[in-house]
Amino acid sequence: xxxxxxxxPLRNDSGAIAYVLKGYPRLTDTFITSEVYRxxxxxxxxxxxxxxxxxxPVPSDLLDKIAAKPVYMPxxxxxxxxxxxxxxxxxxxxxxxxxxxxxxxxxxxxxxxAGAAFAQAVRARKEFWSWPRKVYAKEFLQAAMLADMLAxxxxxxxxxxxxxxGATTVTWxxxxxxxxxxxxxxxxxxxxxxxxxPAGLLRRKMDAARFIITCTDANRDxxxxxxxxxxxxxxxxxxxxxxCNIMKEQPAAxxxxxxxxxxxxxxxxxxxxFDVLVQACAILHEKRVPFEAIIVAEGGEHExxxxxxxTANGLENSVFLPGPMSQLQLFDExxxxxxxxxxxxxxxxxxxxxxxxxxMEAMAVGVPVVSTPISGIPELIHDGVNGLLVxxxxxxxxxxxxxxxxxxxxxxxxxxxxxQETIExxxxxxxxxxxxxxLFREGAA
Amino acid sequence: xxxxxxxxxxxxxxxxSETFALSEILALEQRGALAAIFATKAGESxxxxxxxxxxxxRVHVLMEADCARQxxxxxxxxxxxxxxxxxxxxxxxxxEVAERVATQLGTRxxxxxxxxxxRKVAPEVLYARARKAACVVACNHDVAGELRNSGANVxxxxxxxxxxxxxxxxxxxxxxxxxxxxxxxxxxxxxxxxIAAATRLQxxxxxxxxxxxxxxxRLTELIRCHRLESKVxxxxxxxxxxxPEAYSRAHILVAPSIVDQTGDRDGLPNVVxxxxxxxxxxxxxxxxxxxxxxxxxGTGLLTQPGNAESLAAAIDLLAVQxxxxxxxxxxxxxxxxxxxxxxxxxxxxxxxxRVAYAC
Numbered sequence: 001x002x003x004x005x006x007x008x009p010l011r012n013d014s015g016a017i018a019y020v021l022k023g024y025p026r027l028t029d030t031f032i033t034s035e036v037y038r039x040x041x042x043x044x045x046x047x048x049x050x051x052x053x054x055x056x057p058v059p060s061d062l063l064d065k066i067a068a069k070p071v072y073m074p075x076x077x078x079x080x081x082x083x084x085x086x087x088x089x090x091x092x093x094x095x096x097x098x099x100x101x102x103x104x105x106x107x108x109x110x111x112x113x114a115g116a117a118f119a120q121a122v123r124a125r126k127e128f129w130s131w132p133r134k135v136y137a138k139e140f141l142q143a144a145m146l147a148d149m150l151a152x153x154x155x156x157x158x159x160x161x162x163x164x165x166g167a168t169t170v171t172w173x174x175x176x177x178x179x180x181x182x183x184x185x186x187x188x189x190x191x192x193x194x195x196x197x198p199a200g201l202l203r204r205k206m207d208a209a210r211f212i213i214t215c216t217d218a219n220r221d222x223x224x225x226x227x228x229x230x231x232x233x234x235x236x237x238x239x240x241x242x243x244c245n246i247m248k249e250q251p252a253a254x255x256x257x258x259x260x261x262x263x264x265x266x267x268x269x270x271x272x273x274f275d276v277l278v279q280a281c282a283i284l285h286e287k288r289v290p291f292e293a294i295i296v297a298e299g300g301e302h303e304x305x306x307x308x309x310x311t312a313n314g315l316e317n318s319v320f321l322p323g324p325m326s327q328l329q330l331f332d333e334x335x336x337x338x339x340x341x342x343x344x345x346x347x348x349x350x351x352x353x354x355x356x357x358x359x360m361e362a363m364a365v366g367v368p369v370v371s372t373p374i375s376g377i378p379e380l381i382h383d384g385v386n387g388l389l390v391x392x393x394x395x396x397x398x399x400x401x402x403x404x405x406x407x408x409x410x411x412x413x414x415x416x417x418x419x420q421e422t423i424e425x426x427x428x429x430x431x432x433x434x435x436x437x438x439l440f441r442e443g444a445a
Numbered sequence: 446x447x448x449x450x451x452x453x454x455x456x457x458x459x460x461x462s463e464t465f466a467l468s469e470i471l472a473l474e475q476r477g478a479l480a481a482i483f484a485t486k487a488g489e490s491x492x493x494x495x496x497x498x499x500x501x502x503r504v505h506v507l508m509e510a511d512c513a514r515q516x517x518x519x520x521x522x523x524x525x526x527x528x529x530x531x532x533x534x535x536x537x538x539x540x541e542v543a544e545r546v547a548t549q550l551g552t553r554x555x556x557x558x559x560x561x562x563x564r565k566v567a568p569e570v571l572y573a574r575a576r577k578a579a580c581v582v583a584c585n586h587d588v589a590g591e592l593r594n595s596g597a598n599v600x601x602x603x604x605x606x607x608x609x610x611x612x613x614x615x616x617x618x619x620x621x622x623x624x625x626x627x628x629x630x631x632x633x634x635x636x637x638x639x640i641a642a643a644t645r646l647q648x649x650x651x652x653x654x655x656x657x658x659x660x661x662x663r664l665t666e667l668i669r670c671h672r673l674e675s676k677v678x679x680x681x682x683x684x685x686x687x688x689p690e691a692y693s694r695a696h697i698l699v700a701p702s703i704v705d706q707t708g709d710r711d712g713l714p715n716v717v718x719x720x721x722x723x724x725x726x727x728x729x730x731x732x733x734x735x736x737x738x739x740x741x742x743g744t745g746l747l748t749q750p751g752n753a754e755s756l757a758a759a760i761d762l763l764a765v766q767x768x769x770x771x772x773x774x775x776x777x778x779x780x781x782x783x784x785x786x787x788x789x790x791x792x793x794x795x796x797x798x799r800v801a802y803a804c
Binding site for chain 2: 233
């Protein structure tokens with residue numbers, strides 16, 4: 001690459017970075033709120049664009065401290081039921097003014113984006129004789145609206161999408177329309193479910209992006225092996241900002257009530273493996289080991305099965321399923337727990353967790369953790385050093401791990417201390433935020 | 446989780462120019478992941494920390510023989526040891542021995558691949574081995590990309606740099622632009638291109654080339670016939686202890702590497718990362734995996750390999766743009782902190798092997 005003097009000087013005034021999110025704020029994505037907050041603390045100017053209107057109220061002090069106020073796109077009706085043209089008749093009117101303005105500004109870019117969206121719709125059709133997939137028409141329209149919003153904002157120099165399926169597709173198409181460079185963060189399901197990025201879509205987006213961020217080395221390895229030349233960076237989430245603040249304000253004082261109290265946190269979905277936890281509890285119950293288990297959970301497709309397992313094993317009085325909690329309430333639960341358990345599994349369709357943020361939170365408070373060696377978890381937990389790892393699906397080994405913790409106080413204390421040290425030294429969220437900010441500065445240069 | 450541990454096979458170990466090996470193996474040893482360490486050749490004597498000494502005491506040098514015999518010897522020695530996987534630290538002989546032993550013992554094997562070892566094996570043999578391996582670790586994206594094209598699953602783990610030893614220092618006074626180049630004096634380092642570029646430079650400058658090697662005579666000759674003796678100095682080799690100081694005295698590190706006549710080329714030279722860790726911008730040719738660390742106009746400037754004009758233009762550019770110099774240097778340090786922290790890299794190496802060999 002020969003040097004071109006005309007390109008200097010660069011980034012005298014670094015512009016704003018546009019974050020494109022599917023939903024925001026979300027309780028299950030507190031790390032995104034935390035990231036936005038931290039990027040602003042790092043001195044970056046952010047604008048937040050949200051594709052789906054937000055419905056759930058999220059209790060968070062952090063939101064008020066964020067300068068970038070989210071800009072929402074209009075809601076669209078579901079594409080599942082009606083025919084495409086009926087859908088278009090209802091929804092197109094929201095997008096037409098934007099589309100018109102964007103075409104006037106950069107007709108070639110819009111044409112290219114339309115071509116890319118249509119080609120993808122054809123490639124991803126379910127069977128040879130099926131119609132092109134409708135979802136890409138929707139994403140094209142949303143991209144046009146995003147491009148229009150970016151043009152109106154006027155100061156954006158780089159676009160960044162979170163989750164590498166829908167939001168990134170919109171980002172990619174909008175990048176074609178505006179000629180702005182883009183990047184994206186890939187997390188979990190969005191990477192491993194082929195149905196979310198059918199027919200090589202992920203690879204195409206990777207090729208087009210400036211760089212890609214992901215939150216575990218395991219993810220990075222997987223993405224790099226897709227063969228794109230675009231650099232993939234692993235930046236851990238680290239402990240989220242709100243949790244750090246809580247820990248600062250309330251020095252950790254673990255207070256167990258004498259019972260062996262197992263805590264699990266996460267949605268009730270199969271990849272979290274809470275069914276294995278309940279079965280391990282059943283084994284403890286059979287052995288007449290006194291214990292209680294609390295699974296702090298938002299409902300999910302696995303809820304019925306979990307509840308059935310609890311009743312079938314007669315565990316109604318020892319396994320409890322309180323609903324979702326605020327970070328502050330959760331902090332309290334961590335302090336009361338004698339062990340934290342997340343028996344994650346890799347699903348048949350490939351879906352899996354990365355490094356679950358709740359594992360980091362439990363470790364930060366000093367709760368001995370028990371999990372499985374899948375995906376990014378071995379990057380966080382070293383078996384017998386700062387936590388225990390048992391094979392996934394193995395409720396017997398899990399029960400055994402609990403018994404070890406019950407019987408061996410020294411072990412529990414060592415794990416607890418080492419876990420806290422791990423989080424302090426290797427999963428410091430502010431450090432990772434500084435790295436991510438440097439990446440944006442470098443990449444947007 | 447399982448009782449077995451990892452058996453590591455190295456080539457000549459230790460070697461002065463391969464200090465990265467020592468830190469990676471040490472990371473495994475300290476976390477109790479190693480069952481045994483073998484070397485297919487004897488190494489050099491290298492001064493190391495006490496921890497390193499204990500490690501070197503564990504290295505068993507196999508007798509000089511072909512890979513089949515060495516594998517037999519290893520199997521004999523490993524009798525009674527619980528082994529979960531066998532890792533060849535280089536892609537040539539160590540990997541071959543690892544594969545043979547693993548096949549015999551019915552365990553998994555894998556290997557690391559760097560730069561020169563990749564070219565000591567016929568490509569088709571290498572690709573087949575990579576596809577069979579449970580774990581292939583490449584240290585730069587040049588060689589990783591090559592293997593991925595063959596259908597193997599490759600993990601990219603760079604050798605990091607010690608961020609506590611190489612720390613940013615203020616730039617020296619800006620009377621003359623001080624350039625530094627470090628490396629063995631061999632063709633692929635491209636120092637002759639650098640000297641040719643030096644004749645075209647407009648800004649006042651001083652260039653120091655650190656290192657020794659077979660090309661020394663030719664380079665001295667070249668400097669003399671361009672009458673650059675007062676500005677360009679070949680200062681011979683420096684120890685690792687002296688390098689941080691050398692970086693701090695320079696404004697820019699130049700890495701003018703080229704692909705040599707045999708097709709050999711640099712992966713990602715350590716000096717590039719070290720200079721970046723010291724907050725120095727790097728002007729480098731876009732060869733091998735250098736472009737993975739040196740981002741054009743981000744952490745340094747990239748030039749066309751072998752093109753003295755382009756190299757001279759890049760140097761002259763930074764000679765006038767002082768603010769640029771500091772800016773690039775700062776970004777360089779940030780990038781190394783983010784991507785090439787040695788603790789983070791060895792940690793990753795350890796995690797990877799633990800998962801691949803399920804231990």
